[in-house]
Structure formats: C-alpha cells, structure tokens
Amino acid sequence: MSEQAGGSSVPGRTGSVLLDVQDLEVRYGAIAAIKGISFHVEQGEIVALLGANGAGKTTTQKTVSGMLRPAAGSITFDGQRIDGIPPHKLIDLGICHVPEGRHVFPRMTVEENLAMGAFRFRSPDQDVLAHVLDLFPRLKERYGQQSGTLSGGEQQMLAIGRALMGKPRLLLLDEPSMGLAPLIVQQIFDIVRSINADGVSILLVEQNARQALSLADRGYVLETGELVLAGSGRELLADDRIRAAYLGEELAS
Amino acid sequence: MSEFLNFLMLGLTRGSMYALIALGYTLVYGVLQLINFAHSEVFMAGAFGSFLVVHLVVGEGEGLGGFEQLLVTLLGLVAGAISGAVVAFVLERVAYRPLRRRGAPKLAFLISAIGASFFLSQLFGKLFNRLGNNQFPDYLHKGEVLWTPFGARIKLLQVVIIISAVLLMIFLDRLVSGTKLGRGIRATAEDAPTAALMGVDIDRTISRTFIIGGALAGAAGFLFGYAFVFSNTMGFIPGIKAFAAAVLGGIGNIRGAMIGGLLLGVAENLIPTAPWVGGDAWIGQEWTDVVAFVLLILILVFRPTGILGERLGRAA
Numbered sequence: 266m267s268e269q270a271g272g273s274s275v276p277g278r279t280g281s282v283l284l285d286v287q288d289l290e291v292r293y294g295a296i297a298a299i300k301g302i303s304f305h306v307e308q309g310e311i312v313a314l315l316g317a318n319g320a321g322k323t324t325t326q327k328t329v330s331g332m333l334r335p336a337a338g339s340i341t342f343d344g345q346r347i348d349g350i351p352p353h354k355l356i357d358l359g360i361c362h363v364p365e366g367r368h369v370f371p372r373m374t375v376e377e378n379l380a381m382g383a384f385r386f387r388s389p390d391q392d393v394l395a396h397v398l399d400l401f402p403r404l405k406e407r408y409g410q411q412s413g414t415l416s417g418g419e420q421q422m423l424a425i426g427r428a429l430m431g432k433p434r435l436l437l438l439d440e441p442s443m444g445l446a447p448l449i450v451q452q453i454f455d456i457v458r459s460i461n462a463d464g465v466s467i468l469l470v471e472q473n474a475r476q477a478l479s480l481a482d483r484g485y486v487l488e489t490g491e492l493v494l495a496g497s498g499r500e501l502l503a504d505d506r507i508r509a510a511y512l513g514e515e516l517a518s
Numbered sequence: 519m520s521e522f523l524n525f526l527m528l529g530l531t532r533g534s535m536y537a538l539i540a541l542g543y544t545l546v547y548g549v550l551q552l553i554n555f556a557h558s559e560v561f562m563a564g565a566f567g568s569f570l571v572v573h574l575v576v577g578e579g580e581g582l583g584g585f586e587q588l589l590v591t592l593l594g595l596v597a598g599a600i601s602g603a604v605v606a607f608v609l610e611r612v613a614y615r616p617l618r619r620r621g622a623p624k625l626a627f628l629i630s631a632i633g634a635s636f637f638l639s640q641l642f643g644k645l646f647n648r649l650g651n652n653q654f655p656d657y658l659h660k661g662e663v664l665w666t667p668f669g670a671r672i673k674l675l676q677v678v679i680i681i682s683a684v685l686l687m688i689f690l691d692r693l694v695s696g697t698k699l700g701r702g703i704r705a706t707a708e709d710a711p712t713a714a715l716m717g718v719d720i721d722r723t724i725s726r727t728f729i730i731g732g733a734l735a736g737a738a739g740f741l742f743g744y745a746f747v748f749s750n751t752m753g754f755i756p757g758i759k760a761f762a763a764a765v766l767g768g769i770g771n772i773r774g775a776m777i778g779g780l781l782l783g784v785a786e787n788l789i790p791t792a793p794w795v796g797g798d799a800w801i802g803q804e805w806t807d808v809v810a811f812v813l814l815i816l817i818l819v820f821r822p823t824g825i826l827g828e829r830l831g832r833a834a
C-alpha cells in the first residue's frame with residue numbers, strides 16, 4: 266500500500282508506441298461489438314480501458330491477443346502488423362493475456378499452471394519463477410495444490426503469475442479485481458504497479474475506475490463499442506462524466 | 519479355484535486390450551468432447567498393419583526361441599502402433615478437422631465418424647479379400663501353458679499381452695502427466711482457448727492426441743489379432759466394449775479408462791461363469807457380451823460420469 270514514485274520515473278519508458286490499434290471493428294456474427302476504435306499503449310505505460318458491462322472491453326483485449334479476428338482495422342505491435350495472427354503465435358512476441366474470469370487450469374497444480382505460462386519456452390525460466398513466487402508468496406504455499414481448490418484471490422494471483430512466466434512485454438489484464446475482497450484488490454493493484462515498474466507495459470481493463478485511473482498513465486472510456494473519452498489518469502479522474510458514472514448515473518456523451 | 523483363475527486371466531487379458539483401446543476414446547474425448555466412433559477401425563488397422571510387417575520379416579517363423587519371440591512381439595507392437603497412429607492421424611485430418619474449421623455441429627462429427635468407420639472397414643475388407651479369420655502364424659505357441667498355479671492354466675500369450683498392455687499404459691501415464699506434450703494435451707482438454715493463450719497450438723495438439731490414441735489402439739490390434747483371429751469387421755465388438763470401458767472409468771479420465779477396461783474384461787468373464795468353484799457355470803460364457811453391455815447401461819443410468827468421474831476434460 267506504499268505510494269510509489271510517479272509514472273515518469275518508470276524504467277523502460279521511451280515514449281515509443283508499443284501497441285497501436287487503428288479503426289478496429291470486431292463482430293460476433295451480425296452483431297458489431299467494436300465499432301471502429303483507435304488507441305495505443307506506449308512502451309512502459311499502464312493504460313486503463315474503462316466502461317460499463319457489455320461496452321466491449323473484453324472483446325477489445327481478446328482481439329489484441331489474437332483470440333478474436335478483427336472485421337476491420339489494424340493492430341500493430343512493436344511496428345509489426347499482428348491482426349489475424351493466432352494467439353499461440355502471438356505470445357512469442359511477448360503479448361500475455363490474463364483473461365476475464367482468471368481461467369486457471371483447475372485440475373492442474375499451481376506448479377503446473379505456472380509451467381503452462383512458460384509453455385512457449387523449452388522449460389520455465391527459474392529466475393522468473395522465483396520472482397513470481399516472491400511477488401505471490403501465497404502461490405508458494407499452495408505450490409502442489411490443485412488450482413481449482415484455490416480462493417478467487419489466489420486464482421487471480423496464479424493467473425497473473427502464469428502470464429508473467431511467459432515474460433510479457435505487454436500484459437493484458439481483464440478485470441483482475443472482479444469479485445475480490447477490497448484488501449486483495451489493493452494487493453493486486455500494488456502488484457500490477459510493481460510489474461509495470463519492471464518495465465512491462467500494461468493494458469488494464471477495469472470496472473473499478475477510481476483505482477484503475479489512479480494507477481494508470483492514461484485511460485480510455487468505451488461505451489457500446491465506441492470510445493467516448495480519453496485522457497491522462499488524472500484528467501479522467503477529475504472528469505464529471507467519469508464521476509457521474511461512479512455514482513451509477515448515465516454517461517453523458 | 520482353478521476355473522476362477524482361468525477366467526480371471528482371460529478377463530485380464532481381454533480387459534487390458536479394452537483398456538488400450540479405451541484410452542484412445544478418452545484422450546480424444548478430452549480434447550474434442552467427441553466420441554471418435556471410427557476408433558475401432560484404427561484398432562483393426564493395427565492388426566492388419568502388424569500382420570503385414572511381422573509376416574514380411576519373420577515369415578512363418580516355426581520353432582522360435584524365447585528371445586526371438588520377444589523380438590516378434592516388440593516388432594508386432596511397434597508395427598501395430600505405427601499403423602494405428604497413421605490411420606488415426608489421417609482420420610483426424612480428413613474426417614474431423616475440416617468440420618472443426620467450419621464450426622460444424624456435434625452431429626456432423628458423429629456422422630463423419632460413422633462414414634469413416636464404414637469406409638475403413640470396407641477398404642480393409644477389399645484389400646484382404648474379406649476373410650473372416652486371418653491368422654498370425656503361431657509364433658508364441660498359443661496352446662503352451664506357462665504355469666499351473668492351483669491347477670489353473672496360465673499361458674505365455676496371456677502373460678505377454680498383459681505385460682505389454684501394462685507397460686504401454688505406464689508409458690502413456692508418464693507421457694500425459696510428466697511431459698510438456700502431456701501438459702499441452704491436458705490444458706487443451708481443460709480449457710482450449712486459454713491453452714492457446716499460453717502458446718499451445720491446439721490443432722497440433724489434437725493431431726498428436728489422435729496419434730497417441732491411435733498408436734495404443736494399433737498395438738492392441740496386434741495383441742488382439744495375435745491372440746484370436748483378425749478381419750475387417752473385428753473392431754466392432756471390442757470397439758464398443760472399449761467405449762463402455764471408457765464410460766465405466768469416466769470418459770475423459772485416463773486412469774479411469776485403464777481401470778474401466780480391466781474391470782470390464784474381468785467382469786464380463788467372471789460374472790457369467792460364476793460360481794467358478796462349483797464347476798457348473800451360472801449362465802455360461804456365451805453371456806459375456808450381454809454382461810458387458812448390461813454393465814454399460816447400468817453405469818449410464820446410475821453413474822453417468824463413471825467410476826472416477828470425468829477428469830481430463832471439463833466436468834459433465
């Protein structure tokens with residue numbers, strides 16, 4: 266819960282664009298879920314993607330990680346077009362996705378789940394493993410236990426730890442605080458901050474807007490498949506429309 | 519007692535072959551949630567493939583010594599496994615993958631499987647003149663009795679089949695639980711989209727799962743063809759029984775398939791011949807198949823998730 270230094274001191278930040286999404290459209294059959302959005306993530310940034318349920322946050326992340334194919338638009342990662350590349354190849358570029366709902370492998374042990382995160386390597390990197398277990402001491406305690414028996418918070422830690430085993434350059438986090446107790450949520454956000462401090466760029470999807478924006482360098486607000494607001498974390502936190510949304514009122518757009 | 523042991527050995531012999539075939543059903547079900555009904559023809563292909571290779575290499579092989587018998591067995595197992603693996607690989611490519619690409623409904627897979635099954639059976643029938651009773655030369659001296667504990671007659675052939683099957687099952691168990699390929703297979707079975715996020719190539723993993731299941735069924739085809747006779751329709755009954763065994767153990771559960779196979783083999787041989795000690799059979803050996811299928815029905819009605827429950831794949 267310690268306040269860390271402001272974003273500008275984060276190592277690895279060069280101001281160069283790591284992920285660039287242009288005019289992205291994604292459909293589920295006849296339904297257009299994403300209707301032409303553009304955003305980017307710079308090297309070393311935490312970018313928050315906010316929006317109500319059904320706004321299209323998950324769809325956007327799934328398209329970036331290759332789980333969905335865009336109907337139109339382009340996705341560029343580190344200067345390379347990546348739209349249409351299947352997820353099992355995308356991870357080799359260093360895009361690691363912690364999906365909504367955690368999706369740990371419930372019948373595998375914690376150890377095996379972490380090993381799955383390093384599947385793209387010949388064998389798991391022991392230094393990374395040690396680092397992950399340092400970040401999440403609970404996982405060390407539960408190392409040989411079946412993951413399906415873990416608590417929600419522990420599963421979220423495992424899902425993040427598993428993604429770190431893949432040595433991400435860009436980490437996609439989809440609602441990591443969903444359904445967790447406030448204390449655990451705080452822990453998770455602290456760890457997200459420290460992962461970013463290690464130089465990993467992060468695209469963070471959250472409904473917990475206040476916490477996400479206080480962590481993020483910049484943020485975007487999605488509404489039914491369209492971007493309605495963009496700005497620095499501080500600006501968005503001060504924005505009336507965001508404040509309105511906090512109070513559960515309609516976004517004025 | 520002696521009759522009990524005789525039927526127990528017969529049950530274990532048949533059961534270990536059911537188990538080998540059942541593993542293929544369960545592995546494929548794990549990754550695709552699909553019963554590969556053409557699997558029985560993969561088993562049949564193993565018998566023909568191993569026969570062709572072994573006969574080509576060894577000929578009639580009269581009066582083989584112990585070491586040569588071991589080599590013949592190994593050659594048969596390897597040839598059967600390769601034949602089964604090749605047929606299963608092609609089967610997945612031709613009969614299933616195109617449907618998967620198109621997102622076809624489950625029923626389409628079932629129909630494709632039945633079509634592939636008929637095709638393979640008829641193809642081998644055509645190639646081998648539809649003989650109902652092709653036979654291996656008697657390399658292992660089938661009639662030869664190895665031991666006679668309590669007056670029972672335990673044959674070399676039975677011991678060879680059980681040991682081969684058990685070794686193959688141990689090998690598979692290690693492969694699935696202890697290797698990266700095995701982890702990929704389990705991850706695909708538990709949650710394929712997430713496995714893909716971890717870098718697992720789902721198509722390739724499915725292909726390899728068919729190859730592994732096909733190799734086991736092909737090896738079983740050799741053992742079965744060697745113990746009995748083989749024909750282009752030999753797959754039907756053992757195939758259904760192995761499917762029953764997979765369901766018995768919990769479809770999708772690897773150890774369940776092994777236990778289910780052995781249990782089914784023993785049950786179908788011991789139950790109809792009880793009481794063994796008195797000598798007079800109870801309902802008689804001709805009821806073997808009836809017992810096997812009644813067991814399948816009972817399991818489906820009272821415990822559809824099988825003895826160990828679905829384990830490799832998602833919960834039912």
Ligand SMILES: Nc1ncnc2c1ncn2[C@@H]1O[C@H](COP(=O)(O)OP(=O)(O)O)[C@@H](O)[C@H]1O
Pocket residue numbers: 293296298316317318319320321322323324325
């Ligand atoms: N598999 C799907 N099939 C059809 N529509 C979907 C599917 N997944 C999501 N949608 C629709 O797409 C829209 C965006 O969903 P999603 O990306 O999950 O939103 P969010 O993550 O912001 O809650 C919603 O209207 C949702 O109903």
Ligand SMILES: [Mg+2]
Pocket residue numbers: 319322323324365
């Ligand atoms: Mg979502």
